[in-house]
Amino acid sequence: MEFKDYYNALEIERTASEDEVRKAYRKLARKYHPDVSQEADAETRMRDINEAYDVLRDKDKRAAYDALAERVKSGRAYADGGAGAGGHGFQPPPGWDEGFEFERRGGGPADDADFSEFFSSLFGAAQRRQAHRSQAAAKGEDQHAAIEIDLHTAFQGGERELQLRALELDAQGQPNFVQRTLQVRIPAGVRPGQYIRLAGQGLPGSGGQPAGDLYLEVRIAPDARYRVEGHDLTMLLPVTPTEAALGAQVEVPLPNGDVVEVGIPAGSRHGRKLRLKERGFAGKTPGHLYLELQIALPPADSAEARAAYEALAQASRGFDPRRAMNNPTGARA
Amino acid sequence: MTTVRHTTVSLLTCTPVDEQHPLRIAELAHAAGSRVEWVLELVEAGVIHPAAPEAPREQWTFHSEALQRAVNTRRLQRDFDVGVDAAALILDLQQEVRRLRALLGPHRTA
Numbered sequence: 001m002e003f004k005d006y007y008n009a010l011e012i013e014r015t016a017s018e019d020e021v022r023k024a025y026r027k028l029a030r031k032y033h034p035d036v037s038q039e040a041d042a043e044t045r046m047r048d049i050n051e052a053y054d055v056l057r058d059k060d061k062r063a064a065y066d067a068l069a070e071r072v073k074s075g076r077a078y079a080d081g082g083a084g085a086g087g088h089g090f091q092p093p094p095g096w097d098e099g100f101e102f103e104r105r106g107g108g109p110a111d112d113a114d115f116s117e118f119f120s121s122l123f124g125a126a127q128r129r130q131a132h133r134s135q136a137a138a139k140g141e142d143q144h145a146a147i148e149i150d151l152h153t154a155f156q157g158g159e160r161e162l163q164l165r166a167l168e169l170d171a172q173g174q175p176n177f178v179q180r181t182l183q184v185r186i187p188a189g190v191r192p193g194q195y196i197r198l199a200g201q202g203l204p205g206s207g208g209q210p211a212g213d214l215y216l217e218v219r220i221a222p223d224a225r226y227r228v229e230g231h232d233l234t235m236l237l238p239v240t241p242t243e244a245a246l247g248a249q250v251e252v253p254l255p256n257g258d259v260v261e262v263g264i265p266a267g268s269r270h271g272r273k274l275r276l277k278e279r280g281f282a283g284k285t286p287g288h289l290y291l292e293l294q295i296a297l298p299p300a301d302s303a304e305a306r307a308a309y310e311a312l313a314q315a316s317r318g319f320d321p322r323r324a325m326n327n328p329t330g331a332r333a
Numbered sequence: 334m335t336t337v338r339h340t341t342v343s344l345l346t347c348t349p350v351d352e353q354h355p356l357r358i359a360e361l362a363h364a365a366g367s368r369v370e371w372v373l374e375l376v377e378a379g380v381i382h383p384a385a386p387e388a389p390r391e392q393w394t395f396h397s398e399a400l401q402r403a404v405n406t407r408r409l410q411r412d413f414d415v416g417v418d419a420a421a422l423i424l425d426l427q428q429e430v431r432r433l434r435a436l437l438g439p440h441r442t443a
Contacts, residue, residue, distance in 0.1 A: 026413060035430045053412070142364045144404070181341040187349050194397040195350040201342070215350070215364055215400070229435040284352050284396075 003072050006052035006065060014066075018057070025053040137207025147196070147216040149186055151223045151233075154281070155256040157188035162216075184216070191231055191281035192220045226255060231287025232280045234273075237262075238296040244268045252291060254279060262291065270295040355384055355394035365403040372403065378417040380406055380424065 007014050010024045031037060032045040039045065055061045147162060162182040182201065190196065195215045202212025220228050227234045233255065243250065247266030251259050254276075262274065272293045280287025300306045320326075348354045362369045373390070375381045381402050383393035395403075402424055409420045 029412065035427050139363070141366065144364075179339045181339065183341070183343045185347050187347060190349050193401055195400055197348045197350055197354070199348070213364070217401070230432065 003069070004048070004051070005069075006056050009048045009052035010056065016056075021053070021056045025049065025057070029053075137209050138205060139209045140203035140205040140212035142212040142215060143202040144215045144217065146219055147184070147186075148219040148221050149190075150221045151226055151228075151255050152257075153186055154190050154192075154218070154220055155188065157186050157190075160184045160186055182214075189282040190218050191283055191287070192218060192228060194218045225253075226289075231283055231285070232290060233287065234290040234292055236294050237274075237291040238294045239264055239268070240298060241295055244270070244293060244295050252276075254289065264293070268293055350397045350400060352384070352396065355396055356400060358383075358390065358393050358395070361395045361400060361403060364400055365407050367403075367407060374417055375403060375406060378421055380417060380421040 007016070010016075010021065010028065012020055012024045016024070028049045029046070032039060032042045032049060034043045034046055037046075055065050145162070145164065147160065149158075149160065152158075153160070160183075162184055164180045164182065182198070184196075184198070186196065195217055198214040198216065200211045201214035204211045225235055235252075237250070237252065239248070239250065242248075243264050245267065247268075248264045249261050250264060252262045253259050260276070260279075262276070264274070270293060274291040274293070276289040276291065278286040279289035298305060300309050350356060356364065358369055358372055362372045365372075372381075376383060376386075376393075381395065381399040383395055383399075385392075385394070405424055406417065406420045409415050409423060410417075415423065
């Protein structure tokens with residue numbers, strides 16, 4: 001785990017005032033917001049900027065961060081590593097990146113789910129946990145994290161392990177990292193953007209009140225076979241020219257593991273989309289599964305295959321696939 | 334010097350926030366780190382919609398999309414001091430950009 005320079009991320013001096021921090025954040029957020037930015041690394045930059053701002057805008061967090069930066073500089077922090085850690089810093093466990101615990105304060109930043117391990121380690125539940133003990137009875141705060149699952153798990157459910165780290169202060173006020181491993185059973189039929197709620201896994205309550213909940217926002221990992229568009233899925237379905245021209249029944253695998261037989265209508269063109277109604281993600285308005293036909297040519301690698309192609313050419317002599325190209329006026333008619 | 338303490342929690346209950354398990358108004362407010370009055374403001378401005386708006390307020394329930402939009406609004410308000418209406422517009426534009434980008438799919442250049 002790297003030590004992150006938040007001042008550098010916001011392109012400000014260490015002495016920057018609160019106002020300067022805010023201005024720097026707003027300027028960079030507009031520049032790197034992934035929805036508007038053309039920069040290749042916009043998403044990473046935005047995450048760093050959000051994370052840096054979340055710490056530097058808060059007096060307590062900023063002071064804790066400055067103190068830690070000082071310790072790192074003098075080589076007193078991060079001595080404990082865990083397996084394979086070299087130099088300073090410990091090695092994050094595999095698959096760590098999707099689970100980030102954070103403390104939401106002053107309004108839930110959605111993007112916190114993307115914050116780095118460094119952030120979560122530093123500014124997890126710790127300080128709040130301490131603070132809560134001395135406060136009046138109140139339910140613990142809810143926490144948010146993101147979980148990336150594959151399409152198969154989204155449709156069929158499955159178990160996943162999540163690693164969350166937080167910093168806790170011990171009785172002497174010394175920071176300790178606490179790594180929580182959560183074994184999560186993902187229910188079948190979840191969709192992208194949906195939240196999964198883990199009751200009682202948020203911050204502890206005070207005065208005998210229950211702990212808050214942990215909300216996991218579902219993200220779907222890119223899939224080699226299906227493309228996700230909202231609640232819909234699109235799959236490229238290769239068909240032979242014969243199947244496309246004459247129609248056919250072909251077997252199609254569904255994301256839930258089933259296989260269905262689909263009728264390819266005669267005279268289908270390359271790129272034609274067939275809809276399997278409500279075979280996308282479940283929900284109040286279920287998504288659909290679209291099959292986009294891709295015409296795959298059988299190779300002309302035998303005398304027989306070549307003869308068949310030649311026979312086809314003979315039989316369709318009037319067919320000119322480039323007619324529109326040669327006669328633009330005709331194309332418009 | 335820092336040390337790492339490990340704890341393992343086995344979970345049996347894990348509920349999707351959906352039509353069968355929606356959030357009540359107080360739960361949504363708590364999850365977004367705010368108050369019920371603020372949620373009412375969002376509904377009033379059309380940022381989020383209860384599952385059955387015709388029901389009395391105390392019976393309103395919300396799904397995942399409302400939670401996502403509420404959390405995003407909170408962030409926009411905090412970071413940019415925007416009003417609820419401006420936040421709603423930003424969220425809608427954001428959603429539209431993402432929808433159009435998804436339509437571009439593989440044709441989209443990096």
